[in-house]
Amino acid sequence: MNLLKSSLLLAKKDLFSEWKTKQVLVTQIIFASLVIVVFSFAFDPSNNMTKAVIPGIIWVIIVFAGVLGLNRSIVSEQRNETLHALLVAPMAPAGIFLGKFLSNFTMIIIVEIIAIPFLFLLFDFNMAGSIPYFILIIFVGSFGFVSIGTFLAALAGNSKSSEMLLPLLLFPIASPVLIGVTQATRIILSDMSKLSSALAWTQMVASYDVIFFVISLFLIDYVLEV
Amino acid sequence: MSMNLEREKPVLPETKLSETKRSYLPKVLLGSTIVTMLTSIYFIFLYAEEEKTMGAAQKIFYFHVSSAWVAFFAFFVTCVFSILFLVKRQRIFDTYAYVSAEIGVVFTIIVLTTGPIWAKSAWNTWWVWEPRLITTLILFFIYIAYIMIRQMDGVWDKKARLASVFGIIGFVDVPIVFFAIRWWQTKLHPVVFGEGSDQSGGGIAPTMLAALLISILAFTVLYGYLLNKGVTLENMKIKVEHYKEKLRADMEN
Amino acid sequence: MIDITKLTKQADNKLILRGIDLKVKKGETLAILGPNGAGKSTLLKIMAGLIKPTSGLVKMKGLDLRKNANEVKKSIGYLPHASLLYDHYSPLENLVFFGKLYRVDNAEERAIQLVKEVELSYFLHDPVKNFSRGMIQRIAIARAIIHNPEILLLDEPHTGLDQGAMTILNNVILSMKEKGTTTLMVTHDFKQAAEICDRIIILKNGKIVDDFTVKDQSLGMVTEKYKIQMEGVS
Numbered sequence: 001m002n003l004l005k006s007s008l009l010l011a012k013k014d015l016f017s018e019w020k021t022k023q024v025l026v027t028q029i030i031f032a033s034l035v036i037v038v039f040s041f042a043f044d045p046s047n048n049m050t051k052a053v054i055p056g057i058i059w060v061i062i063v064f065a066g067v068l069g070l071n072r073s074i075v076s077e078q079r080n081e082t083l084h085a086l087l088v089a090p091m092a093p094a095g096i097f098l099g100k101f102l103s104n105f106t107m108i109i110i111v112e113i114i115a116i117p118f119l120f121l122l123f124d125f126n127m128a129g130s131i132p133y134f135i136l137i138i139f140v141g142s143f144g145f146v147s148i149g150t151f152l153a154a155l156a157g158n159s160k161s162s163e164m165l166l167p168l169l170l171f172p173i174a175s176p177v178l179i180g181v182t183q184a185t186r187i188i189l190s191d192m193s194k195l196s197s198a199l200a201w202t203q204m205v206a207s208y209d210v211i212f213f214v215i216s217l218f219l220i221d222y223v224l225e226v
Numbered sequence: 227m228s229m230n231l232e233r234e235k236p237v238l239p240e241t242k243l244s245e246t247k248r249s250y251l252p253k254v255l256l257g258s259t260i261v262t263m264l265t266s267i268y269f270i271f272l273y274a275e276e277e278k279t280m281g282a283a284q285k286i287f288y289f290h291v292s293s294a295w296v297a298f299f300a301f302f303v304t305c306v307f308s309i310l311f312l313v314k315r316q317r318i319f320d321t322y323a324y325v326s327a328e329i330g331v332v333f334t335i336i337v338l339t340t341g342p343i344w345a346k347s348a349w350n351t352w353w354v355w356e357p358r359l360i361t362t363l364i365l366f367f368i369y370i371a372y373i374m375i376r377q378m379d380g381v382w383d384k385k386a387r388l389a390s391v392f393g394i395i396g397f398v399d400v401p402i403v404f405f406a407i408r409w410w411q412t413k414l415h416p417v418v419f420g421e422g423s424d425q426s427g428g429g430i431a432p433t434m435l436a437a438l439l440i441s442i443l444a445f446t447v448l449y450g451y452l453l454n455k456g457v458t459l460e461n462m463k464i465k466v467e468h469y470k471e472k473l474r475a476d477m478e479n
Numbered sequence: 480m481i482d483i484t485k486l487t488k489q490a491d492n493k494l495i496l497r498g499i500d501l502k503v504k505k506g507e508t509l510a511i512l513g514p515n516g517a518g519k520s521t522l523l524k525i526m527a528g529l530i531k532p533t534s535g536l537v538k539m540k541g542l543d544l545r546k547n548a549n550e551v552k553k554s555i556g557y558l559p560h561a562s563l564l565y566d567h568y569s570p571l572e573n574l575v576f577f578g579k580l581y582r583v584d585n586a587e588e589r590a591i592q593l594v595k596e597v598e599l600s601y602f603l604h605d606p607v608k609n610f611s612r613g614m615i616q617r618i619a620i621a622r623a624i625i626h627n628p629e630i631l632l633l634d635e636p637h638t639g640l641d642q643g644a645m646t647i648l649n650n651v652i653l654s655m656k657e658k659g660t661t662t663l664m665v666t667h668d669f670k671q672a673a674e675i676c677d678r679i680i681i682l683k684n685g686k687i688v689d690d691f692t693v694k695d696q697s698l699g700m701v702t703e704k705y706k707i708q709m710e711g712v713s
Contacts, residue, residue: 002549006580009576009579009580010580013565013576016572017565017567017568020567020568021567079566080561080562080563080564080565080566081559081561081563082563082564082565084529084559084561084563085563085577085622086580087528087529088527088528088529088552088555088557089552089577089580089581090548090549090550090552090553090580090581090582091549091580092548092549148395151395152392152395155375155388155391155392158378158380158384158388159375159378159379160378160379165371165374165375165378168367168370168371168374169371169374169375169392171367172364172367172368172371172396172399173368173395173396173399175364175399175403175406176399176402176403176405176406179406179407179410180406183410204405204406204409208402211398211402212395212398215394215395215398219391219394219395222312222387222388222390222391223387223388223391225387225530225531226524226529226530381490381491382491382492383490383491464492467492468492471491471492471493475493
């Protein structure tokens, strides 16, 4: 329980500081909008064929906007060595991981809440499938991506060029999640008759989430050692 | 507190280890590599029957599969030694993990180059988005990332620790990647290439199987030889570094 | 209070600490002197639980640092060179966050009181990034003692301080000492070491080469002993 309390405190601290500076969130949202605009150049929004690439665009936004924030969440702790302050405090490294995960997850959800409706609006996309399922798959996918992303950001944070290293570490490791969620999103957005297969994909991603969340909790001790 | 923590470690325990081994093990490995390699070449080109449709191009299949096996095995070894390193914290385990990952990457590159050559003659296309190929590609990226962690600046034990963590994560990821991709592919266009890339028109001739098994054996022995050589080389590097460090300390005092 | 046996630390083939044995009694104030690269900061970091030793045993309050990390960490206040503060947070927000992290009751009251003690009440709500080095160090001191630690680990606390901050720091250390806090201090400032500390150890090449008690705050004795150690070998 102590672990959870400390991690909530840490997440609250991160979100509050984000609320004060609004640096990362604003960057992420502008970045997401820019991605949408760039895609509108590449794929004509008035063309019906474009609908097919919408699931892909959603995840491109989440992944790239997410990487920006993930890297930031660890690098910000290196200023004045505040990460050391957390490490000497009576709190397990797993608590630090959990706290960082919670704040990153909250931020990515906020980005999604703003960017995805914006995308649908600009591409004039009419939802054919079910919204609750759509939210579920976005949630499950973001969870997996952010949990392994937070872990690898902590790992990459040891490097001086962490912002370059992180995507190289994260994308191959997160590939099962990305395959799973893009498939599930595509099915749910276009063809509800194949719902069962979308749910199967969601289950696969969920099991990935569980496996890597647990592994991260175990291995974070070694990553955060000084 | 356990006993081994209180024992003061000698500064470079691993150099002695490699010196005592050097006398016979590499020679044995080199000898058996040459013998098994020659045997496997004999089996591949002379003993095994030629495939009907593809002809001689099919021979690449033996190297392809053996390399793939060695790559996977090497990454497995990396994972095992990574765990050992995190538990025991001895540099020798880290050296093994690193060398094994490097060898794995080399063999993954062989797989990724022989794969398209095989694909061209089998399916008349250079690259197919086939589960095993994509998995191998992602595997390649994962271990390139592993090596990039090793290239970070900083003290070795930090790099070794981080790389070990990534080595474990990466290896755990491999089966999930494979599973996900296979599922994805069969959902899109169900069973186009039969069971996969290994089988040419249903089943494999016994002579081919024999050649395949022998070439797998030869490649595994080659892997053992490379691992041994690589570790010896790394140990020498560490030793040189150590002597330089000593020299520097002497100059300072 | 602190009991260190056969502590070694190896990094990159280099032995930073070569077998440190050290016992510190409760309420003692100990200064650690030594040339650069002697392993002073490393020793402090190991005691703070930041770095894992290569071998050896660290016990605090009779508890093993490895096994009861959380228990031990609760009673340690650590003040390194970096401020360990969040730049865009005000002193109050910083202290409340760390207070809560250490599970201090009434973290807010305690934070306000500490800011008052370090004489920065006017800047209670200003972000720390606008502060001068001396002001930041004052808040950093407050941060290190927010949870009333029983053991205080200070890494060159006097470096770069103005006179005001220096006095405050010394007052804090002395008032903590009255409460029975054990203080370990890495320093280059012999004058401060002689004034504040009861006992001094000199570290060289990862080994304790001298260990003596200071009498009558005599600066001469400290410098003399230090000189003997440094000249004796080189």
